[in-house]
Each structure stands twice: as C-alpha cells, then as structure tokens.
Amino acid sequence: MPQVCVEQGLPLNEQTLSMRLERVAAHVPAGARLADIGSDHGYLPVALMRRGVIAAAVAGEVALTPFRSAERTVRENDLHDHITVRQANGLAAIKPDDGITVITVCGMGGETIRDILASGKAHLSGTERLILQPNGGEQPLRQWLMDNGYRILFEEILRENRFDYEIIVAERATAVTYTDQELYFGPLQMQARSPAFLSKWQRKLRHKQNTLSQLARAQKALPEGTVQDVARQAQWISELLTSTAAPSPRPLPLLSSRQPCRSKACPRRRQQAQHRHVRDTAFASKLGSYRVWFEHCAGSGDTGSIERDSH
Numbered sequence: 001m002p003q004v005c006v007e008q009g010l011p012l013n014e015q016t017l018s019m020r021l022e023r024v025a026a027h028v029p030a031g032a033r034l035a036d037i038g039s040d041h042g043y044l045p046v047a048l049m050r051r052g053v054i055a056a057a058v059a060g061e062v063a064l065t066p067f068r069s070a071e072r073t074v075r076e077n078d079l080h081d082h083i084t085v086r087q088a089n090g091l092a093a094i095k096p097d098d099g100i101t102v103i104t105v106c107g108m109g110g111e112t113i114r115d116i117l118a119s120g121k122a123h124l125s126g127t128e129r130l131i132l133q134p135n136g137g138e139q140p141l142r143q144w145l146m147d148n149g150y151r152i153l154f155e156e157i158l159r160e161n162r163f164d165y166e167i168i169v170a171e172r173a174t175a176v177t178y179t180d181q182e183l184y185f186g187p188l189q190m191q192a193r194s195p196a197f198l199s200k201w202q203r204k205l206r207h208k209q210n211t212l213s214q215l216a217r218a219q220k221a222l223p224e225g226t227v228q229d230v231a232r233q234a235q236w237i238s239e240l241l242t243s244t245a246a247p248s249p250r251p252l253p254l255l256s257s258r259q260p261c262r263s264k265a266c267p268r269r270r271q272q273a274q275h276r277h278v279r280d281t282a283f284a285s286k287l288g289s290y291r292v293w294f295e296h297c298a299g300s301g302d303t304g305s306i307e308r309d310s311h
Ligand code: SAM
Pocket: 021, 037, 038, 039, 040, 041, 060, 061, 062, 063, 066, 088, 089, 090, 091, 105, 106, 107, 108, 112, 116
C-alpha cells in the first residue's frame, strides 16, 4: 500500500519518487554499491534496485520507526538479498565489506549532513561519491567538503512544493579552494546561473531585506554581528544578481518599495527599474558600511543622501 508523504501531499513510494529524490537518483552511477544514510522509508535504494541501476545497497537509519519502515519496504519488494537495512547512527551503518561506492545523505539540514560526515570519517574509504541533498545549511556543508579534500562535481537546485532543494555531488580530489561567495552560493551554480538558482536568490534577497527592516524596527539590543551578517549576505546576493553573466528569469525588483529616481539629471531615467537596481548596488559597494546598508535596506527614511550619492 503506497504511503502518503504529508510534506508532498502526493502518494510517493519506491516506484514514484519525489522529484527531489529523482534528481538525487540521477547522479547514482550504474552498478553502484549505495549507502543511503537517513533512508527513512528506504524508497531511494529500493527504487534504484528495482530499476536495475545499483548492484547492492545499505539503508541506514538511526530512528526505530523509519528503520522498520525501510525494512518493510525492502521486504515487500523481496529485495533483502540485495539491500541491507541497518539501524545505526550516520556512517556507522557502513561496514568495510559492503564495498560502498556511493553515499547519499538527503533531506536533512546541511549542518546535520556535515556532522554525519565528520563524525563518520573513519567509515569513508575516500573513493566514494557523495550525493548530498541538504535542506538549507549548504554553506557549512561545502566548507566541510573543501576542508576535507572534496571537489564539487555537480550542483543543482530544484523547486518542489514551494521549497528550494539543493543537490551537491562531490568526490575526493586534489585540494580545491572555494571563495566565501562560492561556499555560500555554490561554485558551479554561480557559473551556471540557472533560472531556479536566480529565482531562489531573488526570494532570499527579499527575505533578507525584510529581516533587515524588522531588525531596524526592533527595540531591543541585537546580538553582536547579527545585522552585519544579514547585511553582508544581502550585499553578496545583490552583487550576484546584478552581475552580468547571464540574464535573470524576470526583472530584479530589488528594494522595490522605494520610489523610482526622479532626478531630471539622471541619464538613465527611462530605465527606471534597471536604474534603481544599479543605483542600489553602486550605493552598497561604494559605502560598504553595514549601518548605511542596513538603513538603506530597511527603508528607514534617509534616502535623499543615498540618491545624491549614487548619481
Ligand atoms: N533520506 C530520505 C529523503 O530524503 O526522503 C529521508 C529524509 S528524512 C527527513 C531524514 C531521516 O534521516 C530521518 O528518517 C531520520 O531519522 C534520519 N536521520 C537523521 N539523523 C540521522 C543519523 N545521524 N543517522 C542516520 N539517520 C539519521
């Protein structure tokens, strides 16, 4: 009987994976020996085995109820000779004899995935492909990958049921250094600038701007660095979206609550939306100060000097 995944509202099972798990599955090479850590219902390894993609699998689960659910899925598909279900914490589900070539860790926060990899390092041979699907927290996860000699081979963003999901595929390689922005946005995604990537960061920017507005209105003292962190991220996103590498899927309504420029001297007055956008970015990079950026984003009123500054 198909289980209904409440999050998706769709009957998903070992035959009909979510789009998110389908995209993860697409990165599993034919003939792989898979360890699916945090397997829950076990849909991913069972689907891949049913399709003849993988040679063997371990489904690891730390919690009893999903562990039993994975056991049931394997049993109902008569795959217990090919898929071993183990109740274990993280990579402890993997035994040396398993000969694992691919590890998937999906549907958890990026920090949780990082911690699973970090605490389970002894179970890694270093030759496995990692296919990771963090729900947020991508930056610390990429940081761990870089610090531990992994190169990101492929990245993808997809939107499903109003959530943005990232998929990161990495393998051990010669040392690679990513910049802070590459760790934040994803080095390959920054280059590819897919419509899904740009849409995600447009949404994120609006969210950060709202946060800055709320912080500006907050009466209580804020923890040291909070505003600076949000403002720096907003500035990075703004710079990312205004760089000219590829067209945006739709106009960039940055700081759209602000009025269009009314200066008669403005040479780009006819292109108001574009101009407002450029002006905001120029302002941010020129002044650099988080406080001014903060006031600007928060629309706290002192925009006259901002407009003069940027002309
Ligand atoms: N991987 C599946 C997917 O992407 O649809 C299930 C995701 S579910 C939201 C996360 C699962 O990871 C839960 O079943 C949870 O019990 C399991 N989990 C969390 N931490 C874990 C750990 N340290 N070791 C093994 N499983 C873990």
